[in-house]
Amino acid sequence: MPPATGRFNRRKGVMSLFVFGLNHHTSPLALREALMVPPPELSGALRAFHGRVAAAGDPHPGVALLQTCNRFEWYIRAQLPPARAREEVLAWMAARGGSSLVPSLDTALYEYAQEDAVRHVFRVAASLDSLVVGETEILGQVQAAYEQAREAGVIDRVLGMLFQRAIRIGKEVREKTPIGNGKVSIASIAVDLAETVLRDIAGKTAMVIGSGAMSEAALARLMERGIGQVIVLNRTFERARELAERFRGEAGPLDVLRNHLHRADIIISSTGAPEPILGVEAFRDAMARRRGNPILLIDIAVPRDVDPAVGALENVFYYDIDSLESQARISQQQRARAIAAAEQLVEEAVKGFGSWRRGLSAEPVVIALTRHFESARERELCRMRAKLDALPPEQRELVEQVAARVVNSLLHRPLEALKSAAAQGDATELFSAVERLFGLPTREDTSPSDGKTDVPC
Secondary structure, three states: OOOOOOOOOOOOOEEEEEEEEOOOOOHHHHHHHHHOOOOHHHHHHHHHHHHHHHHOOOOOOOEEEEEEOOOOEEEEEEEEHHHHHHHHHHHHHHHOOHHHHHHHHHHOOOEEHHHHHHHHHHHHOOOOOOOOOOHHHHHHHHHHHHHHHHHHOOOHHHHHHHHHHHHHHOOOHHHHHOOOOOOOOOHHHHHHHHHHHOOOOOOOOEEEEEOHHHHHHHHHHHHHOOOOOEEEEEOHHHHHHHHHHHOEEEEHHHHHHHHHHHHOOEEEEEOOOOOOOEEEHHHHHHHHOOOOEEEOOOOOOOOOOEEEEHHHHHOOOEEEEEHHHEEEEHHHOOHHHHHHHHHHHHHHHHHHHHHHHHOOOHHHHHHHHHHHHHHHHHHHHHHHHHHHHOOOOHHHHHHHHHHHHHHHHHHHHHHHHHHHHHHHHHHHHHHHHHHHOOOOHHHHHOOOOOOOOOOOO
């Protein structure tokens, strides 16, 4: 799907949704690596970018960041022109990764706005834009991005609802289509690649570095395919031992990695290290001890765990996350029918979100009309206060309840009509007619309320 900018709506109070990002389709891994924000820095990065967007001209924007091994995307809701929003994203990226990246970023950065942005987010959550279509990791990553933005206090109502609905459609696609059947994870594609390169992995020794979800999936897949022995290494030894016991393997801490490197025929690495943990010298030593027997190295970490220069060594077959794309393409072709069904579900969700968002335009006149009727009710009750006070408490309460029910009954159909008209499209003329008919304040002058009116008796 080609990037699209959508249409910027300049009416007062209407804010635009944007997505700006890089993924495995548009940028090399090195470019995405340079932008990755480590977990301890994430909250600060979110607040800093939120402040940057606010300073650009919108004091109350919403932002969120989704970063995975295959994508780096900023989500923005702000009353800014697309060009200015893009400028702020590029400036942040240049500050993060270095000004030398700007020419590459300007070419690789894609953008979506308004409905196109909604569609993109939903497709991402449904794994339709993933390297491995149907993979399950992305839904948890979208959920994490939403929670991180919420905890940092930088997500607003509309962006929050966008993420909630994205998570919902991601689950729905997996429940209603067979898109997740079979080999649908990066880890499973990595093991398939090992079989393609080595022909037969039965009796081989595999080393898995890291203990996250991808490492666990790789171990499960290796065992299914008859691997001879597994070695699990992790920074936290207890976690390595737990995984090793489950998969009948051997565990070790990460600091003994070089001591065991020569034993592995297959290495799958997926840690959260901010810098490479293995370089050329480590593999040169391992290959000398292996007497030239080949090693297949699959680095699925971002940032990469292994210096790519390792691939130049004789009999070291090196693959990183971007190298798995051809294998993933085969998997995608096999899922063509499920993908079509998933795309249809996404389109229905896009329409539903559009209706909800358009319905928000009715809120100011709904609030004003409700206040108008509630004020009339309060005035009449105040006018009758002396007589009401003479009644027993239970009768006085009954009168007040009846008055409230009458107002709610009178308001029900007009409010539903206003919301429905807004959801279907531009209801500006209807809103203006209601404002004139009841003498309501204009929508620009109406602010949210707790529902209470201030009518003195």
